[in-house]
Amino acid sequence: MPEPDPTRRLRLDLSYDGSDFHGWAVQPGLRTVQGELEAALAQVTRTPVAVTVAGRTDTGVHARGQVCHLDLGEQVLAGLPGRSDRDPAAALVTRLAGVLPADVVVHTARVVPDAFDARFGALRRTYRYRISDSPSVHDPLRRDVLRHRRPLDVEAMDRASEVLLGEHDFLSFCRPREGASTTRTLELLRWERPGPGFADAGLVVATVRADAFCHHMVRSLVGTLLPVGEGRQGEGWPAAVLAARTREAGRRGEAGAASLCPPQGLTLEDIEYPPDDGLAEQARRARTLRG
Template identity: 75%
Template sequence: MPHPEVRPEPRPGAAAAPRRLRLDLSYDGTDFHGWATQPGQRTVQGVLEEALARVARVPVSVTVAGRTDAGVHARGQVVHLDLPPEALAALPGRSDRTPAQALVTRLGGVLPADLVVHEARPVPAAFDARFGALWRRYRYRISDSPRGHDPLRRDVLRHRRELDVDAMAAASAALHGEHDFLSFCRPREGASTVRTLRELSWIRPASGRADAGLVVATVEADAFCHHMVRSLVGAMLQVGEGRREISWPARVLAAATRDSGGRDGVGAAPMSPPQGLTLEHVAYPPDAELAAQSERSRVFRG
């Protein structure tokens, strides 16, 4: 089987198929108005596509693993894009770098400091950054004490009430598994809100470990609907502050509603602020299973 960057020559008169690339990137979301391109707004997609077009000298559009809200960060975001073979071949110039290596180097020269492409690599045409993903992992970091708050970190929510992490962990356990998370997300018309929550855990890392002094949530699922992670965290903050009992998030889940809470407080979950949230990792199957995974996701999510 030919290497993804060395493909058979097209038939005479036939246009060569575009080459698909995967980019792995990180960004500080503080000064971005979210992921998706919006007129008159600075967005991650807009800045990235502008840089790609400048470097490749052709219009470029990217497909992302997971759109992030304004103020949300990413360490492990993934996109795919297609480039004409002639544009790809021109990237190294006179250097001995591969086109993918040259793309990373050239992007490093034009992207702003709060957006970094770490790696580019050729992938099969069946690779889909969004629908091909098996699961995504986010972390939400909270400083609930002046002793542990670092004003230089922009990926941490400053919370002025001490949190009961054990209560938050106990409340989270009831939400694991496959459920309709309508109460925890803003649904897209006609799309499913059923998701499989693989992990929702809370810890206070010990001294000497990463994020020591903070409260850290790990949230992992096959996929997330809009605002789902922030709503899960928002519900658990209510428990951690002592405003709600441990059983309350499970009752919110069972209600499956977007209505506000009534006398019993059971309704759509409240949202936490965006700045503590970071997309950490997106996992994909082996190349041979990419097409099947993408098809399953498209059918299941409507």
């Protein structure tokens, strides 16, 4: 009986335009990022491959800095360069580029310690939500920006966000998974309108960073701040929604579960990990914390 092929863990860094995907996770009969990626990996390696992702994105949400990991047999990995002397991980990137659709790009692949866990090993995740609130800055070529009909007061939105920073139970802003915690540490929620010469000039941009996010949390944070920017709610509105700690809709004039903004303005920008010697401890701590 042949000896089993030992495996090596690889980290993939990738980007995608989420406009034409039904989110990250595989769903029968629907086009998803995970489905396209795993099909491409299976075609290139000639073996079934399952990937674990840092953060599952919803339908229509984009990623510039997504991360996932997978395990490949050493013999499979060694065979990827063919007759060339290329690094096997670099050969994987080149071969994936030939079979993936144009709206998914794997930028890099590299062998990592077995303790690396793309999901639970992450220290923090950063998202940006981009809004165009004026016809003068609408760009029909961009699919990562929400077109908004009313002008927004960026300074008021930024001030109102301060109360949400730190560790809180974000139940009002999440669609919770049964038995899982909705407590998160929000490190950054900043609103700005970049000036001429800067990236995203003229747009309203929210930068959101946390140790982790529960389902729909970023879109709910933005959805709660939009009425403040429009002047329909005062700057104390986000604090009231946070304090409500409910999934029920609010009665007229009262705070309830946060409103959910559309997905197309949201992009996963970056994911940070600890040094290799801290990977196992970070993954253990995160699993315990998230239930």
